Amino acid sequence: MEFKTKTLENGLVLIGEVNTSAKSAAVGFFVKTGSRDEAAQINGVSHFLEHMLFKGTEKLSALEVNEAFDRTGAQFNAFTSEENTVYYAAVLPEYLAEVTGLWTELMRPALRDGDFDIEKNVIREEIAMYKDLPSFDVMERCRTLHFDGHPCGNSVLGSEESIDSLMAEQMRDYFARRYAPNNMVLACAGHFDWDEICSIATESCSTWQRQNVERRREHCEGSKGKERVAKANLVREHVCLMSAGVSAQDPRRFAASLLGMIIGDDVGSRFFWELVDKALAEAATMQFGPMDGTGAFCSYIRCSHENVVKVLDTVRGILDSLGKNGITKEELNTARNKVLSSLVIKNELPMGRLVDLGFNWTYLEQYRAIEDDVRAIKDVTVDDVHTLIEQLRLGDFTQLSLGPERNGQ
């Protein structure tokens, strides 16, 4: 593995990790923008804009863009979160330069009114689709309740109302402010020619104008609110719990991800043995989600609504006992082995490697080899986790339940 980096004069950072034994290569633009960077009246614009990037440039129509990707056999797509918009493609090595060239063109899109109007329908369908997925809906609602006015609680998709009223001009303005070269990273991983990628990016991207880009990055402790939402067509109770965590820049993030695994991995965790193994809940998981300047632990539980009280009592019992008795050395070792295997398996694929490479740069402006992360995970001690448990107060959570209508509701 060889790490390469170069920064263009306008601030665009190029990074690459070359692995000549890989059979494929992956490329991605990591744009530091998402729903947390949106004002209320344009909520949903980051995600809508991600769709619009595929609609082409002054020179390319949407169909021509899709054909150009498909001619290379690329597996390509994009995703938008609260704070990142990522465009990626995995291809055979001989096509990486072509696909990188295509992405650099698409990063300066036409944003045509006609395309905007048709794509609005697709966005409305996507919002409708997620409404029919209560496991997603409950997380989104809980996030809004937890972050309580902090921008990290903004919906990624936006609402039907915000999307209906969004105008193409507002999107163009947002694009001009956020897709600045100094607010994005171009990353490559796998088998590719670094010099070739550099010359493509230099030629295509050097004219992009640097902008002043800002983001509110303050930490959020969370509202700790409790709400239940009833929907007539639901059968099961879907519960989401959120509490404050550490940020993506915080050195304690490795201990936090191990703690999340100890409490809520889908097998072998405390949630698993107390809730799932005993068939009180069908699913019970917790994940630590580090973010820019803040972070959160998020749990998802699915059970019958007769079991909700018992399930939540059990959850509180688990979290209380962590505060009082801590974790065991064996628990930490097990969690460590699981985190390490997942990390290694994921990074064996250039596409998996690309994601870690890109995000490490986005958050830390730092290259981290896989070995650096492996070492950081191995170095976490029981005491580190105990200190974190004391600092975090996981039992102080925001709670949102989504389930069937009950008598009196």
Next chain:
Amino acid sequence: MRMTERADKYTLSNGMVMLGEPMDAVGSVAFGFMLPAGAARLPDGCCGASNVIADWIFRGAGERDSRQLGDALDGLGLVRGRSVGSSHLTIGGALEAGNLTPALDLYADIILRPGLNEELFELARQLAVDEVLSLDDDPRQKVMLKLREQFYPSPLGRSTVGEVSELKVVTAEATKQIIMDRFNLSETIFTVAGKYDFDTVCRQMEGLFESEQKQRGEPITLGSKEGKYTHIDNDGAQVHIGLMTETVRPADENYYNARVAISVLSGGMSARLFTEVREKRGLCYAIGARYHSLKDAAGVMCYAGTTPDKAQETLECIIGEFHRLREGISEEEIARAKVGLKSALILHSESSSSRASAIGSDYYILGRVRSLDEIKDEIEATSVESVLGFLRADPLDDFTVVTIGPRQITLT
């Protein structure tokens, strides 16, 4: 580029087949035991028992109780996988190569010496019932399960999740009997891919799994197909449309023509369904069709989710695209379809888990493992003429449709 993968194969004297594909570039290894206990192989009246079994056998095995077994598996850093299909219940996972030996020891206990404690059976059964109930809150998954059930001749499409009414009456005793009958090593396929030494694996597996040869199970007798159109009412935001039409099986000489045709229809984002249904008309967010096969039947499986007012137009647009396919395909479309299929093949070949499952499914369906080169050559050999010739002889035009949502649609 020619691929240089090697195919390892060894058969234990009881008939259990072991397949391997070493991969130089990885440090992980993936393995799977394909046990002939899939949904279609169960006796009538216990639909979902495979799911109960997949849970129950992990609740203690050999000398270990449930907790000790779980801790031992987790301690190896095993990323566990389990799936219930029509023909097989597959258990296994992926882990760091150095831990393969102890993992296989544990799986021998799970398969040959599961505890099968009756009190714990109730918990396994409860979780299986819960999973079926939860499908009502996931219409997209439910529509595809229902579609398979309606499309494939019974019992091939039987729900892999189960039926609540049958799960409620299945007993521990009956389930134990299924395990004894169906965990037949003579019909089991073991696969391994990634970093391993085949000789070492074979010696260990012989020590663990060598046994008397057992008689193979009775072949499945196929019943009839269900109805053409099924609607399930649900007051959700979208109508979820599942649609399937018959096509050739992997052993058929036209298999690659079918794969290329389906790729023209729904391979990449420039393929016809995505372009016509989503890009030009904005009818859907999720729209796609893919090839789906069992050993004895295959189909093109299509999903679309759309708001109620657009459901009828969406269905008509999709069916129109299926029909239009045989009217003509351009050279450029075939070229994109071919490169897409070949590229996907190579990209998946970098993952030890994908390879472990691909070699097992090849062997079960075709009786041999295809090399990546053979697949590439076969894809390469298709042409506009061969694909159109296939579509005209074998048109994709007899549809089974299932919808879940607030409104029914009309099949014309």
